[in-house]
Amino acid sequence: MEDSDRLDGPKQNSTDSTTTTRRTYLRSVTAMGVAGMGALAGCSGSSNSDSVDPEVPDGVPAEVQSQYWRDDWPHVSDEQYSQGPPISRTASAGAAVDPISMEYSREVSPWMQQYAFMFQEGFNQLGASTDLNNRPLNQLYAESWAPAGLEAVISMSIHGPDPIRAVSPVALLMRKHQGSPSFYEKWWHPRMQEVLSEQAITTGNEEKRVELIKEAQQIFSDDVAGIIPFFPDLVTAANTEKFEGYVNMPGNGPTRDTIPWSEPNLQPNTDETSYVKGTTTTMDTLNLPWGGGGPEDFTLRYIYDGLLDVGPDLQLVPALATDWEFIDDTTVDFELREGVQWHDGEEFTPSDVKFTVEYYTENDAINQTLFYNPVESAEVVSEGSGGTIRFNLKNPNPTFISHSAVNSVIIPEHRWEDIDTPSQHTPDPPIGTGPFQFDSWSQGSRFRVKKWDNNWKWDDEFRSEVLGDDFASGDGIDELIWSNVGNTDAMIGAINSGDIHSIDGTLSISQAERATESPAVEKFTVENFAPLDTKLNFLVPIIRDKEFRKALAHSIDNEGFVEDVLGGRATVAEGQNPASPLHSKWYNSNVEGYAYDTDKARTILEKAGYTWNNDTLHYPNGEAWGAFVERIQDGNTYKRRTDLDQPDFSSSS
Known part of the structure; x- marks a missing residue:
């Protein structure tokens, strides 16, 4: 890209760390607007720098590649392990840090590209260059769920305000558990695994679960498991x-x-x-349970009901179920609403719920896994006055009510029981019990x-109680x-x-x-309870270095961005906490903070042995290189330099 094409974007590898300079940059981003910044994408490539002779201690490799780190992630299959990750990055003794690949999607928000450029400027302040890639949103989503992991060093997205995220921050934090299907950053911390595993089986003791989830927030923030800048209004x-x-x-x-x-x-x-x-x-389909999670995942929920809803106060609200109770750690009963009708006039019964769970399980309803996967069996306890349905769970699961039941979509047995291949079925029309019934669709x-007058949401007394003012x-x-x-x-x-x-x-x-x-x-x-999440790829050597992550956290001016670009329309996160203050009792404000301070960020890097040559960031060299390699090994990525008794390398430079 020619210099004349750069407009007034962020200066490559600038070292001016003053807040005034950054705020001036942010104001220029705001003035340029999203359209004017389009030409900038990918322009912060490698800068010219003098080479540095590598000095490698005995017994230490001269370079380290991106890889699946076997001890940290034993669940990676042998085939995956042999093929290697989808990203290739090399850290070499004394070498300049390669451009940091960053991906985002302009489809997410009108200001997402502006944030990507602000984040790029943070790297520039550290002397690291970047490659930006604006990708279609569906590609980012597909990559996030791919078992192989992320394809870039940095990947940005805003978590959707799904109902299960409204009730508590558990859903977001559980993404950091090894057993999660969305464990795509491959971040590992031994205590975090213990905390998340323990809370996942703690039923009947919410106070203890709150303590565990608050501890998880502290661990996440201290370790910089990701960059959580703010919760955008x-x-x-x-x-x-x-x-x-x-x-x-x-x-x-x-x-x-x-x-x-x-x-x-x-x-x-x-x-x-x-x-x-x-x-x-x-919308791509009228088949919600087997849909791909696109717009139909929410639009069609106006037609269907689940067992529970979430109200404007972020509390559970009755839906098809009016009461619920854990009988023991693995048994939960739901009392069902009386007088409910399907849109074709047939009566809704507990048998419909039992059929739904069993049918989803037998036919792998991909969009309802969260609902049926924890269930070992379902049984009808009673048919009268709406009836009672009992779920026998595979394991203790305190989130079955707040997550599984809230995510549920119940379908009518009499409309689906004869469908042999439900994943290829197009309901004509889709029949539910929701507040609206299907009329027409022009794709x-x-x-x-x-x-649909029969639904309880049209009842003034019900709405008044739920909606308040x-x-x-x-x-x-x-x-x-x-x-x-x-x-x-x-x-x-x-x-x-x-x-x-x-x-x-x-x-x-x-x-x-x-x-x-x-x-x-x-x-x-x-206000929002779903954060902007800047994901870090822990398959990449430099991200595995906690010293670098700490420095990076101090190089991002989140408050400045919220003030100058978003006009104050966001809640800046405490530290790197993915939980929102809106989560009230679950929220931990006592987490490590990361004030914007480029001088402090560069000092952290200098003490860890990083150097600059022609203002370009270089990996540590000599004994400092050996210390870097030690910090990124299995079992060390959550440890700082001092935890490993490593010296302050800035005093020897």
């Missing part, structure tokens, strides 16, 4: 002239589909009873559902329509013209200002 817009009763659900807002409460609560202010949501995403353009009394809307309008600019134009009534997505501050040019449209801002 959700900003969106909706028509408040024609409709009232919006519910500002934390993490979800009043218009998104993850935890929907607004739509059953909306009251028309005119004769218009059809509510239209603008979207830029497209790529429009999805329409109609009000957000409750709006009335008969509600008659139908709900998702209209695909192509892109955010088109949605902004459509909401101002009145063609749509809300935006099903996240807006930047400037986009929200444009969307509210019409006096009929109002901006909504809500």
Whole structure:
């Protein structure tokens, strides 16, 4: 890339560590905007630097490659181990640190690319160059779930405000457990494994589980298991002239589909009873249990119900189940709601729940694994007054109620029992018990559902109890329509013209200002419990060095970004804590903090033996190289230099 193409982006390998310089940079990023920064991607490549003669102590390898570290991760298969990871990075004695590969997706948020460039500047302040890669969001998701692991050194994404993440931070923290299918960063800490394993079998003692989860937050932050900068507020817009009763659900807002409460609560202010949501995403299937987890994973939940919901106060709310109780560590009973009907008029019974679990298990319903996988068997205890269903669990599982039951989607036995290949089935129509029933679907353009009066969410008494001050009394809307309008600019134009009534997505501050040019449209801002997660790839040698991770944590100006780019619309994380203050009793604010301080970051690196040549960061050399190799070995990645009795190498330079 020619220098003339760089606009005014971050200067390569700048060493000016003053806050003023960084804040000036952040303001320039804001002024340029996302569109103007597109030409910058990938421009911070390797810089020219003088070579350094390697000095390698006896018995120490001269270089270390990215690899699966067998002792830390014994679960890696022999085939995976022999093939090696999808990323190739080499650390060599005294050599310049290769460009740090970073990936993100502009599809995630209007400001995600700006954050990637701010993070790049943090590396530049340390003397390390970067390669940026803007990838389609579906590719990032697919990579995150791939057993092989991440393909870049740094990977950025915002965790979705899924219901199971609303109740507590357990779901996010359990990603750090070796047994998790999303153990893709390959970070390992012995005490973290013990803590997470213990909390996973601690039933009937929530106080103890809270203590364990708080300890897990301390371990995560102290070890810099990832960079957790902030919890971004959700900003969106909706028509408040024609409709009232919006519910500002934390993490979800009043218009998104993850935890929907607004739509059953909306009251028309005119004769218009059809509510239209603008979207830029497209459903691929009407088969929710066997879907791929795209937009249909949430949109179709308006048609189906689960056993439990999560309310705006982030507490469990009755759904198909009205009461629940652990009988012992592996047995849990759910009392089911009386008088529920499927959308075709058939009666809902406990047998439908039993069938659902067994059918999912037999046919590998990929989108419902969290629900059925912990279950050994299900049995109908009673049929009267709604009935009782009992789940016999494979192991003690305190999160079966808060995670599995909340994630559940119950399907009708009489509509699915004769379907031999459910993964290839297209329900025509999809039948559930939810507040809306299917009307029509034009793939790529429009999805329409109609009000189902039999659902409890239309009951004023129920909604009043759940929604509190957000409750709006009335008969509600008659139908709900998702209209695909192509892109955010088109949605902004459509909401101002009145063609749509809300935006099903996240807006930047400037986009929200444009969307509210019409006096009929109002901006909504809500706090989030799902963080921006900058994942670190622990297959890469330099990431395995806790000294480097500590330095990196001090080089990122998260507060400056929130202030100058997000206009204060985010909650800066305490340390590197993935738990949100919204999690109240589960939240631990007493974690190690990492104030933005580039001088401190470079001092950490210098004491660990890193050097600079022509202002380019180099790996340690000589005895310091031997210390680096020791720090990244199996069982040492959570230890600092002093834990291993290594000297301060800055005093000998």
